[in-house]
Amino acid sequence: MHSILKSTCTTFRTYVTILQKPRILLGLGNLSDNPGATKQRKRVGRGPASGHGKTCGRGQKGQKARGGNGKPRRGFEGGQTSISVAFPKRGFHNRNEKTYAPLNLDRLQHWINTGRIDPSQTITMKHLLDTRCVHGVKDGVKLLADGSHYFKTPIKIEVARASQTAIKAIEKAGGNITCRYYNRLALRATIKPEKFWKIPKFAAPVKAKDIEWYSNYKNRGYLSKKLAGLPVTQANAQMAARAI
Amino acid sequence: LPVYPPFLQAWYRDFKTNLPLGIMDVERQVFGAPIRKDILQRAVIWQRDCLRQGTHSTKNRSEVSGTSKKWAPQKGRGKARVGSHRAPHWRGGGVAHGPRPRSHDTDLPRQVQELALRSALATKFAQNQLVIVQDVHLETEKTKDLKAILEKNAWDPLAKDRKQGHSILILTKDHKNNLDLASRNLQKVHALTAEEILDAGDVYNIMGHETLIMDKEATEILQTALKPK
Numbered sequence A: 001m002h003s004i005l006k007s008t009c010t011t012f013r014t015y016v017t018i019l020q021k022p023r024i025l026l027g028l029g030n031l032s033d034n035p036g037a038t039k040q041r042k043r044v045g046r047g048p049a050s051g052h053g054k055t056c057g058r059g060q061k062g063q064k065a066r067g068g069n070g071k072p073r074r075g076f077e078g079g080q081t082s083i084s085v086a087f088p089k090r091g092f093h094n095r096n097e098k099t100y101a102p103l104n105l106d107r108l109q110h111w112i113n114t115g116r117i118d119p120s121q122t123i124t125m126k127h128l129l130d131t132r133c134v135h136g137v138k139d140g141v142k143l144l145a146d147g148s149h150y151f152k153t154p155i156k157i158e159v160a161r162a163s164q165t166a167i168k169a170i171e172k173a174g175g176n177i178t179c180r181y182y183n184r185l186a187l188r189a190t191i192k193p194e195k196f197w198k199i200p201k202f203a204a205p206v207k208a209k210d211i212e213w214y215s216n217y218k219n220r221g222y223l224s225k226k227l228a229g230l231p232v233t234q235a236n237a238q239m240a241a242r243a244i
Numbered sequence B: 001l002p003v004y005p006p007f008l009q010a011w012y013r014d015f016k017t018n019l020p021l022g023i024m025d026v027e028r029q030v031f032g033a034p035i036r037k038d039i040l041q042r043a044v045i046w047q048r049d050c051l052r053q054g055t056h057s058t059k060n061r062s063e064v065s066g067t068s069k070k071w072a073p074q075k076g077r078g079k080a081r082v083g084s085h086r087a088p089h090w091r092g093g094g095v096a097h098g099p100r101p102r103s104h105d106t107d108l109p110r111q112v113q114e115l116a117l118r119s120a121l122a123t124k125f126a127q128n129q130l131v132i133v134q135d136v137h138l139e140t141e142k143t144k145d146l147k148a149i150l151e152k153n154a155w156d157p158l159a160k161d162r163k164q165g166h167s168i169l170i171l172t173k174d175h176k177n178n179l180d181l182a183s184r185n186l187q188k189v190h191a192l193t194a195e196e197i198l199d200a201g202d203v204y205n206i207m208g209h210e211t212l213i214m215d216k217e218a219t220e221i222l223q224t225a226l227k228p229k
Helices: A105-113 A125-130 A164-172 A184-191 A208-214 A234-243 B037-051 B110-126 B143-153 B177-184 B194-200 B203-208 B216-226
Strands: A101-104 A141-144 A156-159 A176-179 B007-013 B020-027 B130-133 B168-172 B189-193 B211-215
Touching: A101 A105, A105 A141, A105 A164, A125 A184, A141 A156, A141 A164, A164 A176, B020 B216, B037 B110, B037 B203, B110 B130, B110 B203, B110 B216, B130 B216, B143 B177, B168 B177, B168 B194, B168 B203, B168 B216, B177 B189, B189 B194, B194 B216, B211 B216
Parallel strands: A101 A141, A156 A176, B007 B130, B130 B211, B168 B189, B168 B211
Antiparallel strands: B007 B020
């Protein structure tokens, strides 16, 4: 029954649906963990047969063989400017930061002059990207006013953000500007509509600061109640209906 | 969905006469749990770690009584240089890296504790070392009465071959005064309650006693508490 003559291995596959009786009576005397569950720790300096005797894995003499740490301080590189001194920590990384691709009015005017952009249609960020007026739309395009006194064409433009001077210049030329909130999905649907079998509804801004910014007529935000001549786009129509 | 029946059958007996009184259903997930001797080992080690007193202590070279004066001049003696008279390599010196009073408690995840208890009960059930009785009722608190009952019933078939009696653990729902008093002087017999076993995750006592006698109420308590959610 409890003969040790038979194999002392009592490992067997355990299944919930199969009731098994251990081959040898299990008691406190023959419990053991699975092979590989534990590993003996390394003890140095306990004789040559251990493989870690005498010099205890430190080699011969020198600073690193001595007691204590073996170096003057952590990160010390022998006197060479250490990496932490050469490249110190600085600041923090804001994951929610938005960077806008800048577009100045002189560049836009040049594109119109050369016929790359058609001012009779509403100019969206897709047009700007496709005609390489901006080379990349990061979190949106921000319209800026460098060379604004050269800007004379009336246009209807819809961008993510715009500076005050740019707004003034566009309206002085007789045009119309709207600033709209784009999240990642909305931006993707604007500049790559071929990737969507159906253009999704564009989301409203979530953060209080964004809602405030886009509700402000000063910024020509699309949520502001004063905005009358909105460029007609699918998403904007829904927004306008709700805002007004 | 379980494809196996959720219950196993177990005899329940009369405590005094060991006669089978009937068959009851016990939870398969508790008494038919996988028998994991690796988990039983982990649970027993954890339990015994927590039982350790940890009151071992030695004096190091600063604590051994004696002066810190330099014991001999650095040079000129023709002998090894010496500092403190109580350094570890000196006779009467302090112990280097000796034991300090500390706690040996370790942690075992609660679900592993529960699995270990289920596994222990299943082991006892599978090895015919589990006896479920109707009720453990003793008329008197006399040890000789309890001893007579246990010897007569001979729950361990190898009792004749052993020099001493086999170890028995009796589990009840509440502490029974007569049982506690009667078993106190019997070295191999212990009486515990089911709640104590559950609170402590006491696999050591279950595996450490050869026969486990449970009354029906204790079985119910263990089943409901240990059944996996």
